[in-house]
Amino acid sequence: MPKQEVGSTKWLGNKMKAKGLQKLRWYCQMCQKQCRDENGFKCHRMSDGHQRQMQLFVQDPNQFMDDFSQEFEQGFMQLMSHSYRSQRILANTVYCDFISNRHHTHMNSTIWVTLSNFVQYLGRTNQCTIDKTPKGWYITYVDNTPEARMRAEAKAALETNEMTAEQRHERDLARQIEECKKEGGFQDSEFTELQREEGDAPISFNMSSKSSSSSSSAAASIAASAAANAAAATARKGNVLEEAFASHETVKGSKEGEKRKLSAVEQIRLEHEASKRAKAEAEADSPSDSPSGSEPWLTAGLIVKVMNQDLAGGKYYRKKAKVEKVRQQFTADVRMVEAKDLIRLDQEMLETVIPNVGKTVVIVKGSHKGKRATMSAVNFEGFCVSVKLEDGTVMEGLRYDEVCKIED
Numbered sequence: 009m010p011k012q013e014v015g016s017t018k019w020l021g022n023k024m025k026a027k028g029l030q031k032l033r034w035y036c037q038m039c040q041k042q043c044r045d046e047n048g049f050k051c052h053r054m055s056d057g058h059q060r061q062m063q064l065f066v067q068d069p070n071q072f073m074d075d076f077s078q079e080f081e082q083g084f085m086q087l088m089s090h091s092y093r094s095q096r097i098l099a100n101t102v103y104c105d106f107i108s109n110r111h112h113t114h115m116n117s118t119i120w121v122t123l124s125n126f127v128q129y130l131g132r133t134n135q136c137t138i139d140k141t142p143k144g145w146y147i148t149y150v151d152n153t154p155e156a157r158m159r160a161e162a163k164a165a166l167e168t169n170e171m172t173a174e175q176r177h178e179r180d181l182a183r184q185i186e187e188c189k190k191e192g193g194f195q196d197s198e199f200t201e202l203q204r205e206e207g208d209a210p211i212s213f214n215m216s217s218k219s220s221s222s223s224s225s226a227a228a229s230i231a232a233s234a235a236a237n238a239a240a241a242t243a244r245k246g247n248v249l250e251e252a253f254a255s256h257e258t259v260k261g262s263k264e265g266e267k268r269k270l271s272a273v274e275q276i277r278l279e280h281e282a283s284k285r286a287k288a289e290a291e292a293d294s295p296s297d298s299p300s301g302s303e304p305w306l307t308a309g310l311i312v313k314v315m316n317q318d319l320a321g322g323k324y325y326r327k328k329a330k331v332e333k334v335r336q337q338f339t340a341d342v343r344m345v346e347a348k349d350l351i352r353l354d355q356e357m358l359e360t361v362i363p364n365v366g367k368t369v370v371i372v373k374g375s376h377k378g379k380r381a382t383m384s385a386v387n388f389e390g391f392c393v394s395v396k397l398e399d400g401t402v403m404e405g406l407r408y409d410e411v412c413k414i415e416d
Contacts, residue, residue, distance in 0.1 A: 037076065037117035038065055042110070074326055077118040084126075085135060088149045099127045099138075099145040121388050128391075133315065200274075304337035305372035306355055311413040312342065316357040324351070328361060330415060360412035362386065362393060369395060373410045376403070380414070 013019060034043040036052060038061040043049035052058055065072050087106050103123055106112060120126040127145045131138035137148040310331045314324040329342040329351075338355045363369060365383050372378075381395035384402065393411055394404040 035114060037114055038062065038072075040111065073117070073119055076113055077120070078326070080113040080115060080118045080120075081126075083113060085130075085149075088136070088147070089151070093149050093151065096146050096148045098143065099123060099147050102147070125388075133317075302338075302355070303373055304355065305360075305377075305409075305412070306331055306334045306337070306340045306358070307370060307372065307378070307414075308332065308334060309414050310370065310372070311345075311361045311363075311415060312358040313361050314342075314344075314353065314357060315359045316353070319351075319353075319357070323347075324349075329358075360409050362408055362411070363413040368414055368416060369411045370414045371395070371403075371406070371410060372412050374406075381411070383411075 034046065034049040035041070036043070036049075036058065039052070039058055041052060043052055084102070084106055088102060091105065092102060100123065107114075115123070115126070118126075120129065124145060127136075127138055127147060130136040130147065134150060134152070136150055139146050308331055312329055312331060314327050314329055317325050319325070324344060324347075327347070328345045330345060331340050332343050332350065333341045335341065335352070339352060340355070340358075341350060341352050342358070343350045360372065363383055365385060367383050369381055369383055370378065371381060376397065379397055381397045381403070384394040384396050386393050390405075392405050392407055394402065395406060395411060396402050
């Protein structure tokens with residue numbers, strides 16, 4: 009049937025019908041063609057062009073799925089960076105805005121089954137800050153571009169230059185205190201009880217009336233302090249022997265005071281120091297195996313997936329690799345399955361691979377760590393799997409990061 013002439017009534021009717029979004033089940037991602045009804049989609053599936061595309065897909069389905077997933081992720085994050093860069097937004101709102109484009113990459117052609125799975129993936133890869141509420145998943149864009157880091161450094165440099173002299177002094181003082189703490193030359197202030205000896209002058213307060221002028225009260229206070237200082241100097245000169253006896257009695261009283269009962273302030277101070285010492289000893293006795301405190305799970309023979317986007321410009325991103333040799337528990341030499349390149353990566357850059365049902369896996373975490381099992385079922389909603397050990401024991405509810413595919 010020939011195509012309708014441009015500008016004709018039939019042509020205008022078809023254009024109006026094709027305007028806007030159509031049903032997702034009648035869309036072919038391989039051919040990027042949207043059909044309007046079930047009959048049209050059936051005819052498209054029987055066409056030669058669609059058959060050729062499906063033959064290409066059957067040859068390497070994982071490659072096509074990864075490509076579609078990468079296109080969907082890039083388009084979604086581009087929309088986030090342009091329209092919702094600095095606001096906390098509902099994930100479903102962003103998704104509706106994203107699919108408003110008729111030629112967008114559909115989610116049913118990616119590795120993510122639901123929007124919740126995709127949002128959790130964005131949170132794991134630190135592309136967005138996510139939080140779950142009764143209304144749904146909320147996401148906030150995280151700007152990790154080099155331009156953003158340069159702007160943050162420039163802002164910090166500007167704030168440092170605008171720092172006042174007092175703030176600069178406080179910063180230098182805090183830095184010197186930290187250095188002294190590291191060298192062991194700084195001690196925290198100790199709380200002591202006020203102790204008065206016999207012969208001390210009484211403590212007095214000068215409560216001047218509001219009616220007296222400030223000048224007269226200042227002059228009176230200066231005169232009183234001068235007279236007191238003169239009297240104290242005369243007493244010290246004339247009573248040297250009495251001061252010697254007083255000092256002897258003070259030393260004697262201090263020795264006797266050591267045996268007396270501790271006051272409440274001294275007890276609090278001693279308890280505080282004892283708790284600090286106990287905490288320091290506990291930290292020294294239980295060192296962490298890794299900086300992040302995570303459990304090592306790498307084992308030779310595992311099939312893992314590289315999740316570092318910056319490695320080799322994204323060449324190995326989401327590509328599978330085989331663990332050749334484990335070094336220092338958290339580092340391993342892996343060989344890429346496709347490129348056959350041998351690289352050394354940290355455990356944080358790798359992710360476990362979940363095989364199909366019936367394949368062999370290894371439990372990498374928990375009490376059954378290191379045991380082989382057979383994949384029984386995968387719960388996509390609960391993000392967990394069920395496996396059957398070699399002795400027949402069935403384990404359910406294992407997380408994705410607790411099992412990994414191993415080379416047969």
